[in-house]
Amino acid sequence: MTVRTKIIAGNWKMNNGIAETGEFFTKLETWFGADEIGKKAAAAVRSGKIEIVVAPVLTSIATAVASAKKGCKDLVGISAQNAYFEKKGAFTGEVSLGMLEEAGCKYVILGHSERRHVFGESDELLQKKLAAALVSKLLPIFCVGELLSERESGKTNDVLKKQLNRAWLDTDGDLLAEKLAIAYEPVWAIGTGKTASSDDAQNACAFIRELIAETFGINAAEKIRILYGGSVKAENSAGILEQNDIDGLLIGGASVEAESFAKIITAAL
Secondary structure (H helix, E strand, O other), X not given: OOOOOEEEEEEOOOOOOHHHHHHHHHHHHHHHHHXXXXXXXXXXXXXXXXXXXXXXXXXXHHHHHHHHHHOOOOOEEEEEOOOEOOOOOOOOOOXXXXXXXXHOOOEEEEOOXXXXXXXXXXXXXXXXXXXXXXXXXXXXXXXXXXOHHHHHOOOHHHHHHHHHHHHOOOOOHHHHHHHOEEEEOOHHHOOOOOOOXXXXXXXXXXXXXXXXXXXXXXXXXXXXXXXXXXXXXXXXXXXXXXXXXOOEEEEOHHHOOHHHHHHHHHHOO
């Protein structure tokens, strides 16, 4: 079985301003350097066993990049929470992939359920964003997932297939295998306190891997990492990470504080 590097990614959403970001990374730096488990986590990153990612709010990216590089010795990769597909232009409020790269980001989250369902981002728009990200230097974490009504009507797989088939339309499988990570995040489990059972999460992620294999072949399916996101916390993270087709976690609220984020990182060791 292919061994894939696990990704532990924290999506701060609209939390942690500049001062709080500095405090977060100071605490994480101390954990990596002084705590025995933290030292093991640092070694796991250096050996390629895990990747640690933090996605701060846009105004905190510069602080996060500087803190991760200096204090945390490049143990944490910084991600943007969103990006636009155009390189520049009259797009008020948007930011390009190149600008994020220049700011020091390594990753970008695309298609988060809040972007889809709060801000109305369509499958068509997200296809353009993913296509642009794949030819940029950033590594996209592309989110998919179903609403509660879709789950209850047995349409989970249909929704995932529709979202992914549109997202990777006209895309080269080798490029996907090289760069893409997919995050399965059932919408009904985000910020609700509800979490998909480990079996439910595994079944959805296994379906995604099967869909990749059918579309792009076994090689791509074995390489692409699939994460789970949805009310992840320290108490349930270990059971989720034990599943064969789950290669990491996309964490919301539990990633905002360094202490709880560190506990989830510990579960991946």
